[in-house]
Amino acid sequence: MPDICLALIALLLPLAPQAVYEDKITKKGTDEPISCRILNETCREIEYMVKLGSSPVPQKQTLPTGDVERVEYGTNRVSSNYNQAMRLMGEENYKDAITLLERAVSDWLKDKDPSQPQYAYYHKAVCLERIGKLEDAEKAYADLFKNCPDTKFFQEIYYNKFNNALRKGDHAAASAIISKFQSEAASKRLGNKLQGEIDMLNATLLETKKQWPAAMAIYARYENDANPAVAEMATLGLLNAMRQSGKSGDLRSKSNSLVKGSTSSPRVLTAAYNALGDYELSIGKNREAMLCFLRGVVLYQPKRTPEYEYALYGAAVAMARFATEQPPENKEVKARYKGRALENVSMLVGMYGASRYAKEAQAECDKIK
Numbered sequence: 001m002p003d004i005c006l007a008l009i010a011l012l013l014p015l016a017p018q019a020v021y022e023d024k025i026t027k028k029g030t031d032e033p034i035s036c037r038i039l040n041e042t043c044r045e046i047e048y049m050v051k052l053g054s055s056p057v058p059q060k061q062t063l064p065t066g067d068v069e070r071v072e073y074g075t076n077r078v079s080s081n082y083n084q085a086m087r088l089m090g091e092e093n094y095k096d097a098i099t100l101l102e103r104a105v106s107d108w109l110k111d112k113d114p115s116q117p118q119y120a121y122y123h124k125a126v127c128l129e130r131i132g133k134l135e136d137a138e139k140a141y142a143d144l145f146k147n148c149p150d151t152k153f154f155q156e157i158y159y160n161k162f163n164n165a166l167r168k169g170d171h172a173a174a175s176a177i178i179s180k181f182q183s184e185a186a187s188k189r190l191g192n193k194l195q196g197e198i199d200m201l202n203a204t205l206l207e208t209k210k211q212w213p214a215a216m217a218i219y220a221r222y223e224n225d226a227n228p229a230v231a232e233m234a235t236l237g238l239l240n241a242m243r244q245s246g247k248s249g250d251l252r253s254k255s256n257s258l259v260k261g262s263t264s265s266p267r268v269l270t271a272a273y274n275a276l277g278d279y280e281l282s283i284g285k286n287r288e289a290m291l292c293f294l295r296g297v298v299l300y301q302p303k304r305t306p307e308y309e310y311a312l313y314g315a316a317v318a319m320a321r322f323a324t325e326q327p328p329e330n331k332e333v334k335a336r337y338k339g340r341a342l343e344n345v346s347m348l349v350g351m352y353g354a355s356r357y358a359k360e361a362q363a364e365c366d367k368i369k
Contacts, residue, residue, distance in 0.1 A: 022074020023048070027067055038073065040115045043154035043188055046071065065152060066193060073116070079107040082120055092353075094127040101127070118148040126160070134164050150188065155197060162201050166208055174205050196222055196230035203237055212245035232265045236307070239271050243278075251275050270296035270307040277314045286325060290318035304351060313357035316344035320364035338368045
């Protein structure tokens with residue numbers, strides 16, 4: 001048998017039907033996933049094998065990473081140590097999760113699975129960040145780049161490194177990280193695709209320096225960007241910059257426009273309702289403020305966000321103030337809204353732990369006599 005035929009058979013043998021098609025890729029804008037065997041994930045593309053038409057031989061395909069909504073690996077490929085680590089991360093048990101993530105790397109390296117170790121490397125770095133070991137997190141990111149130079153987490157890593165620099169108040173380091181991100185993106189042929197994300201970091205850095213007009217000018221350019229994630233970041237950034245710079249009239253006008261418009265982003269809508277709630281609180285209209293904040297609270301949030309945290313806080317404060325202003329004869333109303341305010345404080349603490357807003361919200365509840 002010719003060597004080329006033997007090589008082809010060797011390639012196809014691991015791709016038995018029960019193993020080949022347990023992985024799934026869902027493209028953006030579709031609901032039906034592609035059943036396949038994922039070969040590798042990079043910052044540029046996903047490589048996978050799939051049967052096409054009536055051909056019995058699986059074909060290698062690629063998809064741009066930016067076109068992919070979700071990736072799911074079959075249970076036969078995911079390390080049990082990794083699954084357990086993800087559960088522990090959800091419980092905020094980051095130290096034990098790190099140990100399991102290190103074991104997961106060993107699992108995948110032993111199986112010679114090139115696409116999986118990057119997941120464990122990345123989440124180990126995130127765990128280290130969560131427990132405040134930022135220098136160790138930097139080393140973990142370096143390990144990730146060393147072992148997976150084109151990692152799918154390329155963008156997330158630079159976001160995290162940038163935020164770590166801001167937490168330390170190191171504007172020079174944050175600026176250097178943006179420059180490094182831009183040069184690395186260009187070298188990976190991603191410069192044009194990621195320019196919006198890079199400019200969002202530039203605008204955020206300007207905000208931290210209180211250079212509001214310059215930050216708002218960048219955000220305004222990207223409000224209607226073709227990339228929904230960039231457009232969302234730009235709108236949220238614009239609202240925050242307006243609030244921080246004291247442009248209350250512009251903020252109220254912008255927020256009214258957003259809640260009456262066509263945006264489908266729960267984060268943007270929640271931020272807009274929060275801004276309107278703040279305005280109503282500032283003029284003593286506590287009931288109206290409460291309704292604004294609650295409109296943000298009831299929106300579906302796929303994950304914890306700063307906007308949702310603030311909505312819970314604002315609703316608690318508005319309810320507490322509404323209860324406080326009730327006359328003596330309205331004891332039932334006072335008690336009802338005090339109870340609801342306390343429920344919101346409990347939700348705030350339950351979802352966000354040591355929320356920076358919890359103490360102030362509780363203090364408002366304590367004022368109710």
